[in-house]
Each structure stands twice: as C-alpha cells, then as structure tokens.
Amino acid sequence: MADAKNMGASEPMGGGDDMVQTQAYGSWPSPLDAALAAAHDGQPEYVGFVGDEAWWTEPRPAEGGRRALVRRRPDGTEESVLPAPWNVRSRVIEYGGRPWAGAERPEGPLLVFVNFADQRLYAYEPAVPERAPRPLTPVSAVGGGLRWVDPQLHLGRGEVWCVLEEFTGEGPSDVRRVIAAVPLDGSAAEDRGAVRELGDDAHRFVTGARLSPDGRRAAWLAWDHPRMPWDGTDLLLAEVTDDGTFGPARTVAGGTEESVCQVEWAPDGALLFSSDRGGWWNLYRLEIAAGPAPGAAPGRPALLSTTHGLCPREEEFGGPLWKIGLSWFKPLAAGLIAVVHGVGATALGILDPATGEVVDVAGPWTAWASSLAVHGTRVIGVAASPRTGTEVVELDTSTGRTRVIGSAHTDPVDPAYYPEPQIRTFEGPDGRDIHAHIYPPHSPTHAAPDDELPPYVVWAHGGPTGHAPLVLDLEIAYFTSRGIGVAEVNYGGSTGYGREYRNRLREQWGVVDVEDCAAVALALADEGTADRGRLAIRGGSAGGWTSAASLTSTDVYACGTISYPILDLTGWAEGETHDFESRYLETLIGPLADVPARYAERSPAEHADRLTAPFLLLQGLDDVICPPVQCERFLARMEGEGRRVPHAYLTFEGEGHGFRRADTMVRALEAELSLYAQVFGLHPTGVPALELTK
16 A cells, blocks of 8 residues: 655664574563663753753653752762752643743852742752742632743843743633743742733733843744644734833734744844744744834834845754743854754754854764753753663864763663664655654564564654654663564654645644554555554554544554543533643644534544454543543443443553653553553563453
C-alpha cells in the first residue's frame, strides 16, 4: 500500500557475531528495566542566567515528580536552589510555562518562582537560606484561584511582571488573563488589590510582556477562542505610561491566519518576532520610528516602518506555543541572534541579521528545545541526540566552543543497548509524505531467528499539534532492547514541517492521524520489516485519542495502549476539559453546532461495538485536561454493548495529565510490556503479569 523511502540510518553497534545468541523477538534479556527508564524520564527546562550563573529546572521523578530549580556554581558543581517539597512549576493554561526569574544584586541573587502546590509567587534569597521563601501573591478561594507564569523581574521598578490567570467562578472557563505587576516588597501577599493590572483583559490569552530597552514600550502576544496560538496570534505593542501601566495597544503583526510565537526586543530598540506568515515560522524585524503616527491618539505607539524578514527559509525558527514563555531565539548584545531552527530535527545557530547567514554550532545534538538564554557572548539551551538524553549546553559565541554544563548525560547501561534510529519518509493516502522515526529491535547480545519478523509498536505523539523528536528515549530503548520495534510517526498535523503540513489536520482529526499511523505500520509490514500480525499502537493525550480511534476504526493493530486520552468529543467540547483547549476541536473537527454527527462518528466512545483488540487504559485521577470520566464512559459503553474484549484499566492517584512519579511510570511501562507479551506471545523476563479483564 505505501512506498517507503529510507532517508538514512545509523550503523549498528555491539558485539561480534560470536557473542550473539538467538532468541525470539520480545524475549531478549535487557539491563534496561522500567525503574531505570523512569529515573531518566523528563528533561531540563526554562534555562536562564542569574548573574554569570546558569540556572534551570529539571524533573525529580523519585521525589513525587517535583520540578527542582538547579544552579551551576562557578566551580562547575550543580545544586538544587530549593529543597523538597518546593516544586517550581506553574499551572497557567494547565500546561504552565516559565515559572521563575532571577537577578543578581550586590547582596546576592533574588529569585521569584511559582510554587506548584498553591500556585503563589514567592521571593527567595539563596544567599540567606535561613530566610524561607516569602509569598508575594495572595490566595483566592474562587475556582482554580490565582495563578502566575512568565515572571520578568524589574528591580528598578520594585516589581515583577507576570501573566495573571484569575478564576472568577467554579467552571473551568470562568477565567480571565491579564498582564500584571506584583510588588517585590510583599505588600500583595494578602491583598489582591495591591497587584497592578498593566493592561486590560480584552484578550482571552496573553503572554508575558517584554519591556523595550529604553523602558518606553511593551510588546506581547494575545489570541482568543476558538484560535489556538499556532492558528493565529496578535503581536501587540503599547506605550508604558507615566503611572507604569500600558497605554492603548496596537496590533503590529499577526492575525487569524498568522501565528506569531515569540517576540523580543533587539538591543537597538527594534522588535524581533517569529511568524509563519510565509508558511514557516521565520524571523522578522520591525523598526519603530521616532515620531508618533500622524493623527494618532495620545498614548498610541510610535509610527511603524515596514517589517522585513531576516532569514527567509523553508524551515522553522519557532514552534507551537503550548506553554507561556517558550523561546526559540534570543538576541545577543552585539546584534547577532541565537536561533533554534530546522525541518524535523533542530539545530542551534547564530544568525547574522545583516547578511541572513546562520552558522550552526558543532556537536551531536539533533533536537534543541524551545528554551534559550543569553548573557554576554554566552548562549545556553537544552539539547539531546539519539545517543544522549537532554542536557544543558552552553555556546560561547566568541570562541565557537560548546560544552555540556548541566544535567550531563551518563549512560545508565552499555550504550550498545540503545536503539539505532532511522529517519524515514513514507507515502500515505493521496501520495502525501509522512515523516517517521523507525527504531528496529536492537541488542548487542541477542538476535532473533532468521525466519521471524519482529513485533512493532506505533507511537502517536500528543498535541496533536506537536512533534516526536529524534532523541534518546529510554522508554523506547526499554522495548527495542527486548526485541520490540518502535515507529514514532509525525503524522499530518505535526509541527516542524511548515504550516501546510500542520494544517492537514484541520477538521480531519481522527482521519489523517489514523491514516498516517496505519500507513507507516502497514508499510513496515509490506517491506518485511515488521510482523503484520504483531502490530500495536500507543499514545498519550491526543496520542491516546489516535490510538483509541485507530483501534475502533481499523483492523491494523492487534492491541494498543491508551494513556490519559480524549475518547468522547462531544463531552470534551461541552466542558470536560480546561479553558485553553475548550475550543480546540472547532479547528480539529469543526464547530459542534454545525457538525454534531461528525463528533459522534469520530469518537471512540461511540463505537464500543467495533472494538475487538485487547487494550491497556492508563489514567491519572487528578487530570483536568483529559479527566477520568472520559475513560469511565468509554468502558461503560463497551460493557453495555456486552463486549468481552480483554483489557486493563489502571488509575493513579496524585497524577495529572502526563505521569511524573517514578512508581507510576514503572507500573505503566511494565503493564504495557505485559500486554504486548500476552497478545504477541512473547516471553520477557522479570515483568509482572498484567491481569486482563475478559
């Protein structure tokens, strides 16, 4: 059915043929167990400089999944800035965003951060550890309370600018968001009235404001339902008035079909932003003239000159704004710009805006995260490769030297057990390209009989406006080192390949994603790479939707794993989720009022009668994005149909959307392997048997 085009593969590693034992796929012994995979889950995020020191957040699966804030001392040692149980993580739009900011002062650094448990903003002086973090913001008992994200410290003003998310009622959509200033003296800790709102709440969603070098203007992004930020955003510009609030805002870029995903100020006072107006997120520069626009009302922004592109290319210099405060570029003091860019894979480069040239840094990294910080000639980011996990990497632009400065990768097992990925492009329905990463079974000590084909699991990423990066993932290695192949599919709708590829999923969710995953799975079987009778699919969140939709609408897969999924579109659209994604389906499916039958036809919960393949359902009980009621309704309808399909439903207290605790991840991973073992007739060692209800 599908013609696969191999775009390159790595050479195998491991012992010689005389060391290899023959054993059936899925039964190979592996030193990489579920506990090891769980211990290395997650990645550092939100890098920044405090004085000359690099700081960042990183996961602690063994500490209940908290996010620790880490600093790198001048002698190279790393230390946690705050002890447990402090958890540096925001819940704004539920996915959160940048949760901390810091500044160096003569008396030592000042840190402001969001604590996950109560969502209050705190101030802390690490040089005086006997002083506990002190709250800067109050608590509200209304709905989800008060939440903060993307803090920007302004010491001269004695305040920190943030995005404030304020619930006004008990419903998930009873909420307003506004850019606000919180005094650093603690006067707002018990007084909501002491928080200054810098602008109005004319827009449903806003990012943090960036103050111009001269302090006269502020720029930020905004958008409204039913748009998601990758559909269209407005870049707003306003004068900062004498009382420190924003004057009337003017839209200077963006729109309903133009996504601006980041804005920053250049050192010379021009605006830099990433926009997909040309079909790809590229960088643009907007000059601001000295005089006011003719006839402009008092307080209006200055006259704007023509915007021009800095490096027009058919590749991405931006990405989807799933969290507030992500950064794909940062201007350096000398006028150069550090950029994360690429098609599919990403690199860190230095852009000269005068020539449009980009010089990429040397190194093995194939995926740079949307988190950059600069200080003088130094740039820090988060990067990974197929042979290394995510690390904090520093580039010195004066020398061109790169080095790992934090969360350094260390091999928990012999790297000969790591998978050897292939970058592939497959042909799908209507001849469209489908991008995927194929991870064949791989072991330095074991091989399967020549007449056996391996089982394969298709991994559908979340989002669905997201991307599966080409990096070392020990969860993938957990399967491949035992003789189970993995195919990560960047189906139509994925980011990293331009707006046209991303827009393939408009009103086609549950169709294009399902077709693309199936096309890859069947192509692998047709070419003799995978066993047609031993194909599975797995995914979480939107990937859980794709997995469930695939099991109820195709006969491609023998089983599947569905984690914290969307299963009932109508219920989700009518209030069973949070505000940020509450209108997302209008783009992915169509407006509910216009196409109600489409919502029913696409929902796995409506098609329990079609389900025949065994499955594993995994759900966090504290999930407000894809709540447990979706799983419960799905199972009730299946049982109401009298379906006796083997399955297991595992729930986890204290887990929300996505699993963060080590014990949860171990249980989930072992249960998944046990499902495949039972369905495919595999014999892995040391894995507890999953009890399937029949």
